[in-house]
Amino acid sequence: MNILAINWRCIKNPEMGGAEIHFQEIFKRIAAKGHKVTLVAHHFDNAPREEIIDGIKILRIGNKFLFNRQFKRFYKEQLEKNYYDLVVDDISKIPLNTPTYIKKPIVGILHHVHGNSLYKEIPFPLARYIIKKEKQIPRFYKDTAIFTVSESTRNELVELGFNKNLTSILHNAIEHQLFSKIEIKKNPTPLLVYVGRIKKYKNINQVIDAIPKLIKEFPDIKLIIGGKGDQLDNLKNYVNKLKLDNYVQFLGFLTEEEKAELLGKAWIFATMPEKEGWGITVIEANAMKTPAIGSDVHG
Known part of the structure; x- marks a missing residue:
């Protein structure tokens, strides 16, 4: 098969996260089976315009905005002009609306509905604009098969207006x-331990806030935070x-x-x-026999 995939970011993007890992792990296996996979993503500083990673041909164009x-x-x-057996649209906050101009078989991957969580991450006017765009996604993808990663997200997509019969779960x-x-x-x-992107919506500060209380019962406790992101310096400060440098x-x-x-x-x-x-x-934590504590939210 000849597959065209589209994602805003590729696996080497400094802002890549779970969605990009999910994509790379699936399609490097597809490429290893002899299928041709081309990914188009946005360009970022110092990145080559064209590169092959794990058998996937990556084309970088434009910018993230x-x-x-x-x-x-x-x-x-x-x-x-090229022939593609399948187009895979990794749908993000601002959709590409590919079904309106690509006349080839399309499937979509959608990891989660951002909704009001964007107000915590970006300035209000931009968040409002993106939320409006996100709500419009079902209108452009109403006849497109959609894969998502959890039952709760599937339910959210159906509530947003996606066709339930065309929405399936592809587990992480x-x-x-x-x-x-x-x-x-x-x-x-x-x-x-926390490992992941260092972003506002990840609420890592709540984990840090728990340390002073835990010290009272476990004086030798330590919190290790792994990952990078735009909130790293803020969290260090x-x-x-809180005078927790010896504990975090x-x-x-x-x-x-x-x-x-x-x-x-x-x-x-x-x-x-x-x-x-x-x-x-x-x-991943469970695979290493480590229990996880999470916030009580969908996903």
Whole structure:
């Protein structure tokens, strides 16, 4: 098969997250079986315009602010003449509305409905604009098969207006071979861990807020935070303000092996997002025999 895929970000994008990992893990396996996969994503600083990763040909165009408009023009000028058996649209907050101009079989992947959680992440006018765009998605994809990652997100999509009969669940998964080969060595003293993107909507500050209370019962407890994101400096300052520098450690970016080892040491994995489709890190923690505590939200 010849497959065209579209996602705002690729796996090397500095802002990539679970959606990009989900995509890469699925389509690198499809490419390994001999199928041709081309991904179009937005360009970012110092990235090559064209690159092959895990057998997937990646084309980077435009920028993250106008990708939805730039992709349509790029498709019409460069890709429409090509034959594709399938087009996979990884639908984000601002949709590409591919069914309106691509006359080839299309399936969509949609990880979660952002909704009002955007007000916490970006300025009010921009959040309001994106929420309006998100609500319009079902109108353009009403006859498109949609895959999502959890039952709760599927229910939200149906409430938003998607066709229930065309909406299916494609569960998240983990790299079993990686996690099964890492030896589990639990930390001798209480260790709380968060691994993931450092964003406002992840509410990592709530995990930090729990530390002063936990110290009273577990004086040798430690919180380790792994990952990168635009809130990293703010969280470091917050920890310093609370005088918790001896109890909270920031590791920054972790390789997959380092992440697995850290989760294997943890007593508890904590994740408190305002909204998720389904947190892959919860499954990864469980694979390392670590229980997870999460916020009571969908996903």
